[in-house]
Amino acid sequence: MKEIVIGKNEENKRLDSFLKSYLPNASSGFLYKMLRKKSITLNDKKADGKEKLSKGDSIKIFFSDETFDKFHGKQSSHSVEEGNFKALKALGPLEIIYEDSNILLVNKPAGVLSQKSKPSDISLNDWLIDYLVKKGDISTDELGTFKPSICNRLDRNTSGIVICAKSLLGARTMSELLKDRTVDKYYRTIVSGKIGKSSKLSGFLFKDEKKNKVFISQEDPHDTRYSYIETEFVPLEYSSKNNLTLLEVKLITGKPHQIRAHLADQKTPIIGDVKYGGKVIAGQNFQLLHCYRVRFPKEMSIEFSDIAGKEYIAECPEIFDKIFRRG
Structure with missing residues (x-):
């Protein structure tokens, strides 16, 4: 049995939407069948998938380890591809200008990609996730449904402030501000x-x-x-x-x-x-x-x-x- 406790980045999602992101290799039909059979429960009760999730809700998945792994997929402890940890370490600690529970402002050096252009790249986004996982602000399990990310991109060789979202609220708010040009x-x-x-x-x-x-x-x-x-x-x-x-x-x-x-x-x-x-x-x-x-x-x-x-x-x-x- 696997229990997931809903955090701030998953609240207000529908249960079925959450399950589809958490178990990406499972079909919608299979998930609804598991809900009907109470192989997946919400707060120890039968659910139909339309429920809105709240922080602290408990989702229990009564699958065998083999079945769970099949539908959950292989989860990496970090966002970096295997073999690139040395490159990420070489990037070193970046200058954090401001940080709270929702956003982080970092001073990106020239020569660092904001986001990957190919799987082997090391980017600021990789650094952000690695930093937050090691700091304990997000668990590797939570990365299955929400990944912190940068909000504004700079060219590889342009340096300076990049706004990063640590939470879903941070991502949505910064996206709106940037779209409306109020930052x-x-x-x-x-x-x-x-x-x-x-x-x-x-x-x-x-x-x-x-x-x-x-x-x-x-x-x-x-x-x-x-x-x-x-x-x-x-x-x-x-x-x-x-x-x-x-x-x-x-x-x-x-x-x-x-x-x-x-x-x-x-x-x-x-x-x-x-x-x-x-x-x-x-x-x-x-x-x-x-x-x-x-x-x-x-x-x-x-x-x-x-x-x-x-x-x-x-x-x-x-x-x-x-x-x-x-x-």
Whole structure:
């Protein structure tokens, strides 16, 4: 017999939906049959599957170990594929900027994927799950029905703040805020040339998946492959000696490579961003782009009152100062 006690990430789910995710190799017909035969019970009573689950509810599954393993599937103790634990360990402890029971803000270093692109990859998502399992915030059993995940992606070589969801409530709330654009995200970068005043740029962006490169049109091409974009730029400092501008960028829409392509389109490409015409300085051969701060809206639910209206900062890597003030 296997007993599952419902936690905060499973409450309000229907029992049948929970069972389908917990026993992914079992058919719906089989699960309903087991409910009718009381081989699966809810709080020691017969259930039909339509019940809404509450925190603390007890689900008991009266299967043999062999049958349970067959329908539950092989569960890894971590999200990482076997053989990749050394790579995850090499990533080391990441800088946690803020953490509560629902979310976590982490300072992602350049060179780390936000999410896997292939099974052998090690990503920030892997680090997050490994961290939370070892910390005891989530059990390996709970990973069968809910997996913590990142909420906003950064390119592999873009560093800075990534919002991570530890709970289902955190995932839903952050997803809504990001979709509604009520979380303000500010990036810092260094570009070639002088940007003398603040500006708000708009345009239309198309991503060529084969080339993994985006293209911007100033005019509406009336093509469904293009997405409307908006970006705000504020110059912080100009180095006449090096003809470089330290820039803060507010991402209004969030499309792939948006900041990089928009700056290149203005003839002020990001240092190191060779894909979009940027110069290599001091060995910097990828985009010098950093998600520097995020600001949450003032109006948030009681569960997120600790972060409502607050701003969180991840200081720029040392290479920023090295490049901007080089002699």
